[in-house]
Amino acid sequence: MNDFSDLEAQLKAIRPAPLRESFIGRVESEINQPEMPLEEPHNVIRPIQFRTGWIVGLGLAAAAAVLLLVRVNFQPPRGSARTAAASAQPTATSAPLPAKTLPNSFVPAGSTQVVYHKRDEGLLFAQNSEEPMRRLRSITRETLQWKNPATGASLSVSYPSEHVELVPISAQ
């Protein structure tokens, strides 16, 4: 029990305005229309990041190509030969030399993904979907890092990204 019962009764006594006949007629004509094949809902707005996503992709591809070139150029042929020759001769003292065994190339050192904004944009019916879905949009910054253990050089690529997830309601 609460002490708002009188107020609740007062509110319930007020009735919402009735539906207009023109409105019912509009709904009727739309329901009677054959259902058109679903197109992408007009209320789904493609973020500009998706429209220009190919630019980011191209940039990443270029960065990967540069990395490959750098790796090839950093391979010293003499050092490799010397290491091979040394390993062919058995030695009594097998103390390893870390500097010589480290690969002189860039290797992946880590990646981070920082989600700095996440938003629940509510329910919608996605394309060709019978079930409603919840749209979750997250804006992140991803950073990929490479390091050259031999030289200590490091390289990192950081770029913003935006993800849109459509989660079926039944899966929640």
Added chain:
Amino acid sequence: MENVATHEDWKVCLSEVGPGLVLFARQWVQSLADAEDIVQEAFVRFWRRNHNITNRALLYATVRSIALDRIRGDSRRARREALVVADTEQSVEPQFQVEDDSQRVVVGALDRLPKDQREVLVMKIWNELTFAEIAEALGISQNTAASRYRYALASLRKILPPQ
């Protein structure tokens, strides 16, 4: 999937939930016509997929989603129009069937409630949703829905003159 609903089924459903849905949609748009458009889109979409309205929380969530999408899309246009409308006499279609002055005062007080409280109040009083359904539709906890409802009633009591 074949739509097995008869012609009269949807009319019965619409007559039951329509007035409350339009009232619910009016919270986000100024004109009755816009609210009707929102409800029409949600109801038709919902009916074609579900053929019934048993999942009321989802129906209200759909109305809310369409209304909020419309607000985002129309925000620029609305700002421009608001400047024009502000200079003219605005005739807003009534949201309620007001029978006397005391009801008119209550309706006036409703407009002064914070949006999140009014939203829950409209769903509870005029659409008779449970707190569980309200919570599901709004994506909040049942406790939050119940709290907002109580705050709304308390606010109304403060606004309304003592009887």
